Amino acid sequence: MNIPRNEYPRPQFVREEWLSLNGEWEFSFDTDRFDKRIIVPYVYQSKLSGIGITEPHEVVWYRKKINLPKEMSGKEIILHFGAVDYSCKLWVNDIFITEHIGGHMSFEVNITSALREEENVIVLEITDEPYNLEIPRGKQYWKEDSEGIFYTRSTGIWQSVWIEAVDEIHLARVFLTPDLDNVQLGVQYELSSDRATSLRTEIYYKKELMAVNTTALLRKEGNFRVSLDQQLLKDWNVQEDLTWTPEAPRLFDVKFVVYEEEREADIVSSYFGLRKVSIEKGKFLLNNRPYYQKLLLDQGYWEESLLTAPTDGDFIKDIELAKSMGFNGVRKHQKIEDPRFLYYADKMGFLVWGELPAAYVYSRKYVKRITDEWMEEIFRDYNHPCIVVWTPLNESWGVFNIKDRKEEQSHSVAMVHIAKSLDQTRPVICNDGWEHTCGDLITIHDYEWNKEIIQERYSTLENILRFMPGGRPLLAHGWEYQGQPVLVTEFGGISYMKGEWEGWGYSSAVSDEDFAKRYYNVISPLLASPHVQGFCYTEMTDVEQEINGLCTYDRKPKIPVEIICAINEGRWEPEDER
Known part of the structure; x- marks a missing residue:
């Protein structure tokens, strides 16, 4: 079976070692019988899910059995969900992991401690109250049939699911703030461990290195600014405006490398636009x-x-x-x-x-x-x-x-x-x-x-x-x-x-x-x-x-x-x- 939506789901924060979990999952309505099959990331109300019925169900269940690739052995394993509507409870190998509330936002969880060397089983119980008007639902109608300005509801997984292998020491998050007036990039970072010793940031434009910054890490969180080298632009005879606009969407590539002493612990790729x-x-x-x-x-x-x-x-x-x-x-x-x-x-x-x-x-x-x-x-x-x-x-x-x-x-x-x-x-x-x-x-x-x-x-x-x-x-x-x-x-x-x-x-x-x-x-x-x-x-x-x-x-x-x-x-x- 072809796996749908097999592209990397988070292109603003890219690692190379990952595995898509999109495709066929076991599925059931109301109880954990798992008597149906569903194609993730399409909700059961949609045709592409393979089910395609719109009757409301407050509770649905998903199950997926996976074997981790050998190259992920010995690493921390992060399980990612692009979006699950509305709330869900997650188990891995019968161990309760977490509960997430909110039908439109991504979430992730470290599942390493629950994993086995052989087959692993992921189970979700998802609750979506179809008639509850106190939960954010957008255009999803609370009645059974669409009418007016409201459309068919969505219940369950509706964005990509994937796992990612990371070192125990890794970059957890970055916020990138371009400063057009001073031709700089502000970086706020969060790390998984205080054992990291430095963070190297490389900024490229059209594969040409424009700036490098190495920050010694005294704690897990911090921020710094990187100035883009305008003299380099002149040396390279780059005459074009480097701002991001709809008419000319110029982007700078960013590479982050996390070090523990001399060891590269994590590498993440990102990008930004110099726009205000x-x-x-x-x-x-x-x-x-x-x-x-x-x-x-x-x-x-x-x-x-x-x-x-x-x-x-x-x-x-x-x-x-x-x-x-x-x-x-x-x-x-x-x-x-x-x-x-x-x-x-x-x-x-x-x-x-x-x-x-x-x-x-x-x-x-x-x-x-x-x-x-x-x-x-x-x-x-x-x-x-x-x-x-x-x-x-x-x-x-x-x-x-x-x-x-x-x-x-x-x-x-x-x-x-x-x-x-x-x-x-x-x-x-x-x-x-x-x-x-x-x-x-x-x-x-x-x-x-x-x-x-x-x-x-x-x-x-x-x-x-x-x-x-x-x-x-x-x-x-x-x-x-x-x-x-x-x-x-x-x-x-x-x-x-x-x-x-x-x-x-x-x-x-x-x-x-x-x-x-x-x-x-x-x-x-x-x-x-x-x-x-x-x-x-x-x-x-x-x-x-x-x-x-x-x-x-x-x-x-x-x-x-x-x-x-x-x-x-x-x-x-x-x-x-x-």
């Missing part, structure tokens, strides 16, 4: 220059595999498709995406707004659960240059009374400041769409389809601030506009049925020509507005019962990508306006 995101005088800046964001709302669903991309190549195809239509990024909507997607966005030059999947009932349990996943998301994805904005809340989901209730406003403020306490390098949105509190951007969801109304609405700042998107104020009561950049981050949603896939949208087109004109009517007023600094169109593809994508569910553009690109760049208008 900032807001100055009400302008969104990329690398100290104003930058207009043209984004797509991307739900990250596939017909045969739901939240899991069918293949690694599907990430590449989606980015290439979006760029061909004239977009420079996506807002990953209600989903923490697979690190493989973020890797390709880094490599191919594609902005990403990192967003937290919502829960839908406010309570103390809700606050604890969503805050934990929020911090884990920022920890895991901090190093990716493609991520330029963090979004913890969307359309007041989970905080439906935020307009007036102080505790819900405080939660919004806390989520912003938690992000800023962990990451000072990116803007944070407090509540995407409306009822903002203290965020760095004012973002608006507006599904108006009439061109003249849109033109008038965004012609002045006063009109914008008076607007009530979704019947709600832009600012929660007690909060004032502080000069933040304005972006329209959901709009359009034009439905157009191509083929036999039926569904709904926010307005409807009846032909290719009508679809192009309607798209022009919602895009052109935003491009013309002196106050709008970017947009996010709803949406990239049709998803289940929604047919408001620029592409069908199987990624076929509904009209030529050249027309969409020309409209996005202000180079096209309908015949009756030429």
